[in-house]
Amino acid sequence: MNLEIYLTGKVKTKFILEGVEQYLKWIRPYHKIKITSFPLAGSTSANRDQIKKKEGERYLKALQNEKNVVVLHERGEELSSMEFATFIKKWQNSGTRKLIFIIGGPLGFSDNVLSQNWKKLSLSRMTFTHEMALLVLLEQLYRAETINRGMIYHY
Amino acid sequence: MNLEIYLTGKVKTKFILEGVEQYLKWIRPYHKIKITSFPLAGSTSANRDQIKKKEGERYLKALQNEKNVVVLHERGEELSSMEFATFIKKWQNSGTRKLIFIIGGPLGFSDNVLSQNWKKLSLSRMTFTHEMALLVLLEQLYRAETINRGMIYHY
Numbered sequence: 001m002n003l004e005i006y007l008t009g010k011v012k013t014k015f016i017l018e019g020v021e022q023y024l025k026w027i028r029p030y031h032k033i034k035i036t037s038f039p040l041a042g043s044t045s046a047n048r049d050q051i052k053k054k055e056g057e058r059y060l061k062a063l064q065n066e067k068n069v070v071v072l073h074e075r076g077e078e079l080s081s082m083e084f085a086t087f088i089k090k091w092q093n094s095g096t097r098k099l100i101f102i103i104g105g106p107l108g109f110s111d112n113v114l115s116q117n118w119k120k121l122s123l124s125r126m127t128f129t130h131e132m133a134l135l136v137l138l139e140q141l142y143r144a145e146t147i148n149r150g151m152i153y154h155y
Numbered sequence: 156m157n158l159e160i161y162l163t164g165k166v167k168t169k170f171i172l173e174g175v176e177q178y179l180k181w182i183r184p185y186h187k188i189k190i191t192s193f194p195l196a197g198s199t200s201a202n203r204d205q206i207k208k209k210e211g212e213r214y215l216k217a218l219q220n221e222k223n224v225v226v227l228h229e230r231g232e233e234l235s236s237m238e239f240a241t242f243i244k245k246w247q248n249s250g251t252r253k254l255i256f257i258i259g260g261p262l263g264f265s266d267n268v269l270s271q272n273w274k275k276l277s278l279s280r281m282t283f284t285h286e287m288a289l290l291v292l293l294e295q296l297y298r299a300e301t302i303n304r305g306m307i308y309h310y
Contacts, residue, residue: 013177014173015170015171015173015174015177016170016174018169018170018173019170019171019174022168022170074235078233078279078280079280079281080229080280080281080282081281081282084281106310107310108310123279123281124233124278124279124280124281124291125233125234125235125279126233126234126235126236126239126278126279126291126295127235127236127298127309127310128291128294129294132290132291132294135287136279136281136283136287136291139283139284139287140281143282154282155261155262155263155282
């Protein structure tokens, strides 16, 4: 399956970049995976709603013809790692060729994104930086693969 | 406040070590913080209950005279980052000098740990490696500090 991840905000923290590289390396034998990060649409002290809306429009433009989009959002459905593995397997078994995950910027998602008919999942009730959310998502994607393939990793 | 974190399993992955260092540096102006990691009590393919029990006894021995212990466990209470900040502030306001967090090893906690009268919190319904749990906990401890001090970090 082709996995694509879109997020707002640069991925620039050194340890995060190293962690992302590690998980991409681990995942790539099983999936094609691409990460696209949009720049922030303004400094977070300016008009937040305008910034969020502008940032939201980028996702809508990039994903206008996409069906299989999963929004990572604090108030989305929370899955255990086993349930997430089943979630991924269902997409695969249904013949889905591309599955897209989107992570919000520091200000989160705008209403124009949240109102889309896209599945919403939550990695945690806690707020993560966009970089930490990316790291945790990649680890869970790898973990899901090990679960679905019966590899020793998840206990 | 003195924060102590106990976990089972080495912290050895390079990017995790770098991330832990970063957050320790950010937290130390506000709290003393110490991380103690116990070695695994056996290879995870051996008798798991025995390993978990042995690993559990280490926590019980190290914490026998401690009152303020928080167990990080998937089925613990889930807090938002704001609620976690309030949780930390309550401990501080009550004059607590030391607050201890414990993270399980790959096999998780034994019954002898889970049956202790200790608060249980969950970072996520998903399973994290002990290293990722440490990283996420440290980021949330720093985030809680910024929230409680009105610093610009958490949105």
